[in-house]
Amino acid sequence: MDTEIKQYTVSVYTENNIGLLNRISAIFQRRHINIESLNTSPSEIEGVSRFTIVINITESQMKKIQGQIEKQVEVIKAYYHTEDETIYQESCLFKIKSDLLFDERQIQNIIKESNARIVTVNKEFFVLEKSGRTQEIELLYRELSVFGIMQFTRSGRIAVTKDEMKISTMLEAFQH
Template identity: 40%
Template sequence: MTKEYTLTVFTEHQTGMLSRVVSIFTRRYINIESLTTSKSSMPGIHRFTIVVNTTEDMVRKLCGQLEKQVDVLKAFYDENAEIVYQEIALYKIPTQKFMQGNRLEKLIRQHNAKVLEIEEEYIIVEKTGHADETEALLEALKEIGIFEFVRSGRVAIPRPMERLSKYLQQLELEAEETL
């Protein structure tokens, strides 16, 4: 049975890592629903957050294949209940629609969004939340009029303490024991 999984991949910060990571999914014909990269809490270590819909067996294989890459330190996967996650969406809407009454203002408040910028021709609105929440605001704004829409990839943090730190400490202990 397929379900949504969030993979967190920790790598050394090297050129070409994005291509190498994505190729593992491409070779297996697995569509990436969301991909976000950033530095991690550890200096020199980069973090990939990847969302896929697949089976647990396949996600385990993906993590194994990712960990075989030279500059990949560790790959973890989680179900949605095991992480805290958000996305950010930006909406560009016509200014005259905003000025024509308070329907838009009520909509923005109802969806816990905020206005970032008001210009003569447009207004930029920001909404953070899960994909279904940002999509709901998009659908509501389409009725009023919308110029542009963009949504980020998922950013996620696991509910347990950072596993990479524990994993690296364990490797250090094992290395010391063999000396």
């Protein structure tokens, strides 16, 4: 049996129904598995939603969870992929005191080097936006926390697979 814990990105294609998020999260909760990241959005198919969930578990646990998710009536299909099989991004916002932007040349260098973008500036604060891989966002967080972060928020992972997922063909049949 495999015991190696890996990070998986789970893509769940669903009909958009109330209460489904609770039932899907309960599948993880019952097994005491922490969800690292969760994003829901429309998918490439009209009327179909996509959940993108990031978890750290073994592959045998992942296969069981995939089966449990697919038992939900509204779930059309669930896929899971390792990090090297996906192209992903996360996004975050930092709110920082404005005087630091003008008084600390180092902050200006950090912003430039990290490819972060200033979204807004006023007398009290400025807001930075950064999109990238987890490690890039964590690095920027560490660099800025030295100066003090007033607020920080981060999105769930959004991901596409390097290989084609056969969901589109499946859904054409589903919609007829």
